[in-house]
Each structure stands twice: as C-alpha cells, then as structure tokens.
Amino acid sequence: MFRTHTNGELSLKNLNEKVTLSGWVQTIRDKGFMVWIDLRDRYGITQLVFDAERTSAEILEQAKKLGREFVIQAEGTVIERASKNPKIPTGEIEILVEKLTILNSAELPPFTIEDETDGGEELRMKYRYLDIRRNPVKEKLIFRHKMAQKVRNYLSDKGFIEVETPVLIKSTPEGARDFVVPSRMNQGQFYALPQSPQTFKQLLMVGGMDRYFQIVKCFRDEDLRADRQPEFTQIDCEMAFVEQEDVLNIFEGLTAHLLKDITGNEFGKFPRMTFDEAMKTYGNDKPDIRFGMKFVEVDELVKGKDFKIFDEAELVVGINVEGCADYTRKQIDELIDWVKRPQIGASGMVWVKFQNDGVITSSVNKFYNEEDLKKIAEKFGAKEGDLILLMSGNSNKVRPQLSALRMELGNRLGLRKGNEFAPLWVIDFPLLEWDEETGRFYAMHHPFTSPKPEDIPLLETDPGKVRANAYDMVLNGNEIGGGSVRIFNKELQSRMFDMLGFSKEEAEAQFGFLMNAFKYGAPPHAGLAFGFDRLVAILDGNEVIRDYIAFPKNNSGRDVMIDAPSPIHNEQLEELALKINL
Numbered sequence: 001m002f003r004t005h006t007n008g009e010l011s012l013k014n015l016n017e018k019v020t021l022s023g024w025v026q027t028i029r030d031k032g033f034m035v036w037i038d039l040r041d042r043y044g045i046t047q048l049v050f051d052a053e054r055t056s057a058e059i060l061e062q063a064k065k066l067g068r069e070f071v072i073q074a075e076g077t078v079i080e081r082a083s084k085n086p087k088i089p090t091g092e093i094e095i096l097v098e099k100l101t102i103l104n105s106a107e108l109p110p111f112t113i114e115d116e117t118d119g120g121e122e123l124r125m126k127y128r129y130l131d132i133r134r135n136p137v138k139e140k141l142i143f144r145h146k147m148a149q150k151v152r153n154y155l156s157d158k159g160f161i162e163v164e165t166p167v168l169i170k171s172t173p174e175g176a177r178d179f180v181v182p183s184r185m186n187q188g189q190f191y192a193l194p195q196s197p198q199t200f201k202q203l204l205m206v207g208g209m210d211r212y213f214q215i216v217k218c219f220r221d222e223d224l225r226a227d228r229q230p231e232f233t234q235i236d237c238e239m240a241f242v243e244q245e246d247v248l249n250i251f252e253g254l255t256a257h258l259l260k261d262i263t264g265n266e267f268g269k270f271p272r273m274t275f276d277e278a279m280k281t282y283g284n285d286k287p288d289i290r291f292g293m294k295f296v297e298v299d300e301l302v303k304g305k306d307f308k309i310f311d312e313a314e315l316v317v318g319i320n321v322e323g324c325a326d327y328t329r330k331q332i333d334e335l336i337d338w339v340k341r342p343q344i345g346a347s348g349m350v351w352v353k354f355q356n357d358g359v360i361t362s363s364v365n366k367f368y369n370e371e372d373l374k375k376i377a378e379k380f381g382a383k384e385g386d387l388i389l390l391m392s393g394n395s396n397k398v399r400p401q402l403s404a405l406r407m408e409l410g411n412r413l414g415l416r417k418g419n420e421f422a423p424l425w426v427i428d429f430p431l432l433e434w435d436e437e438t439g440r441f442y443a444m445h446h447p448f449t450s451p452k453p454e455d456i457p458l459l460e461t462d463p464g465k466v467r468a469n470a471y472d473m474v475l476n477g478n479e480i481g482g483g484s485v486r487i488f489n490k491e492l493q494s495r496m497f498d499m500l501g502f503s504k505e506e507a508e509a510q511f512g513f514l515m516n517a518f519k520y521g522a523p524p525h526a527g528l529a530f531g532f533d534r535l536v537a538i539l540d541g542n543e544v545i546r547d548y549i550a551f552p553k554n555n556s557g558r559d560v561m562i563d564a565p566s567p568i569h570n571e572q573l574e575e576l577a578l579k580i581n582l
C-alpha cells in the first residue's frame, strides 16, 4: 500500500496514529540536527520531520539526500507540531518519519512549483505537467470538473440524453475555417473536424431523441486570442417540440443553477435585450451590464454649430464617465491615443468636463458655448465631477470603437469585478449579415437558423432586415452561449441556401443528408451551445480560457509541450497520396 492517507487529511484527531504517506517533496528545511519536508499531493501538504534523536541517524542522512520533486513514501507517527501553521488544514500536526522510501528521483524542475512561480508562460506551457502540480492550475481543473458534473446532473434531471457524435465528419458551416483530416482509404478525400455537432444534433431530433446534450470538443481553425483555442469544448444541446421560450427557460435555469452554486445568490429572471438595443446602448452584442456608461446619441444637440467633424458624421455618440472630470490633459490625451490605435481605429475624441466647481468646459469650446455644453451634460444626466467622451463617424464603426473604450474604462476603473455576475439574453439577431468584400449575405448564426415567421416576406424585399429566432447568453461582457430555433421545413431550408449563394448542387453536396432527413418527418426543434471553457473561466472570475484547459495551445496554435503540429514521415504522406508544396 503506497499510502494510508492523503497529504490533506491528517489533523490532531489522528494523533499518535501510524500512517504512510506518499507524494512529492515540495520544500526541504535542513537544520543539521533535524530536517523538515513539505510533502505534497493533489489534496494538500503534510509536514514530515526527520530527527536522529527520536528515530535514527540513518533516516536523517537519507532525508538530507532528497531533492525537490522527488517522489517519496514516508511511514511514521502523527505528532503535534511545536510551531503550528494555521494556514493549512494539516498545520497542527507533523509526521515523525520512521521509514523513508524513494519511489523516484527528480531532476531540478525548470521553475519553482509554488503558487507564485518564477516560470514564464512559455516555459510553464512546455512543462505543463509540472504546472498542473501548482495549486492555481490544479484548482482551475478541479473547478472545471465540478462545473461539468453539475451541468451533466442538471441536464440529465431535465431529461436530456448525452449522445456522442462523430469527430471525423464533413464541413459544418459555423463560419470558421475547418481543420481537415486526409483519408487513407479514400485517397484525395478529406474529413473535416466538427466546428460543432450542429447537423448531427438536428438529425438526433429527426431521430426522435427529443432532448440531447453533449460536452463535446469542437474545432475551428481561426486566428487565436486569449479567449480562443483551436479546439475547445461546448455544452451542446438540442430540443424537439419547443419554441424559443422553452430553450431560454431551460438554459437560464442551468446558468442560474451554476451561479447559485458559486455565489449563493438567486438570479431570478435574466434580463433580455434585443440585438438592436444592445448595439445602440452598448455598441456591442455582448454588453457587460455590470456597469453603466450607456451610450447617449447627441446628434441633434451637436450638429449645425459649424463643427465640421460632427456635422458630417452619421452618428455622434458618447459615454459619461462618472467622477472622472479631474482627469488631467495628459490622461485624456492618453485615452485619445488609445482609441486612435489601429486596433480601435477611431479618428479622435471630444471631451466635455462637468467640473467640480460647476463650470462645464470642453475640447471644442470654439464651437459650443456654455449653454450648448449644459444641454449635452443634461442629456447624459451628468453631474459635477463627470467626464463625457464623444466619438463620431459611421454608426457601424463608431459604436464598436466607443464600446472598446467603454470596456477599457470599465477595466481601468475597476468596474468589471470578477466576483459579480450579470447574465442576460440578447435576442432577435439579424438573420443575415452583409459582407462588403464578397458582396453577399452570410448567415449571422448559421444557415439552419429560422427567420422570425413575421419577417419571412422581407426575405424577398429587404433581407438585411429579417430577424432570426436566434439568441445569445451573455455574461459579464462575454458571449457564453448561443443558439436558435431551426428551420425544419425542406423548402424554407432550401430557400435559405439560395439566399446564402449556394447553388442547388453545392447545397445538395454539402447538406443533402440533412435535407433528405427533413423529408421523413422532422419535428420543430431548437437548441444552443455554451462555450464551456469560457463559461468556466468567467464563473471562476477569470477571462483567460487557456488556464482552464489541461493542455492548451499557444497563440500560434502550437502545443509546445508535445511540439505539435509537426511534419509527418514521407511514408505517411505517400499512403495518403499527399505532396507537400512548400
């Protein structure tokens, strides 16, 4: 037997018991006549004491030879500590070691395996298995496990069945590039890895499964950011004989259940906001509603005063940054530079200060007198001490720019607190999105999303205005899930493919199987998917999803630990009938 207890378990209750522990050597304190070792495993740390007087000289010598991260087994007696450590559960006891076995020696690790480590990100990724020994990483993986368990239990209790869908499939149109896998048995042909199990879950509804879920890996070959990984996990769901309202209720329930578990609070009904309202008020379809700075449009107050930039703009819109009128010239200039960076791309910004002495002044005093500025301040509901920031331009450009500024200020002013949660639904998304570059419409969600029945006539006359029965769940400024009511009628689905520019042949080749299934009695159905990695990160008060994935990829999509992707042997290429053309 390697151990009678874990390293997080023993306390004064176990006094004088003979125990055996196993684990890693975290630290060694050698005082010459005595040696103390912190022994670590997943469950905690237990202090071992080696003492020639109380046991043997030999054991003390053995202990002195141990190094950090050696894997050892120690047998001994639980004794009370002279100097107790109230910070850890085992802090009142230690083990007087009588027998020591080295199970494995270890090379000096490339970084210290402590909560605060000296290892940089790349180094820790390379030795991820060592990083996982550290509490901050270990705890995140355990948290993820707990959330997965809760999700499974909740959905099972509601009658959902977990069904696995294949990983070697055909392209699914979720708007990203596919990862592809060449087929040896069908040379020149490729599987695609699923961007999501979308078509399969719809087929499960045709198959009568009624309520499906799966915690499932999805693959999208996209440029990476901190909150994106090429392979990620979804909680994927689909329901038959439901309307949008049914789906919203179930998944609002699931989210509230997880939030209650974490915060202890009831979350009640989640607010709902239409896409249009979200764009107008927050410049963003995933608004962080934990803080204000709502957009206020001021066109009618600022136009016609000879300020050309505003006169020529399609939209003049701003935010009120409460309590920031004391920002210095330098601070404001820095913010202006921030919005002018190419990532944001604004051409400038106008400020209006409602000073603490009641005077209202601005960077455009030449064009606007005190009375004009007062009206602007009133429109924002600004009070003494507030700072108004205004931006202008084309509405589809200026809204995201101001939204980025709002989020940045939210961060800088500490308004985006990790332990505060503000979920909401964003609904009534447009069905289609116009792409200037290719001069055609794309499905905003995916091509299986149903238009709102009352908007179907607009498909002919004004397709950009058609709203979809599509919804996103937003938490703290992040889209954590999204879905839609599906088209379940063959004719409408085929019309949709037409709108999206698929020829009959292309639609048949890519989605013939689904259209075919719709011939055999498809029930009305709807569903959604949550991004599980992101959900877990946010629930844990964090936004970096990589921290919650055991073996993540870096920003260039590499696994630096196993060194993938990597070239393959010529024989493998030959079997697949592939030539590398580099």
Ligand code: ASP
Pocket (backbone or CB within 6 Å): 174, 195, 196, 197, 198, 237, 482, 483, 484, 527, 528, 529
């Ligand atoms: N398959 C969709 C996605 O991955 C979710 C859904 O519509 O259910 O975003």
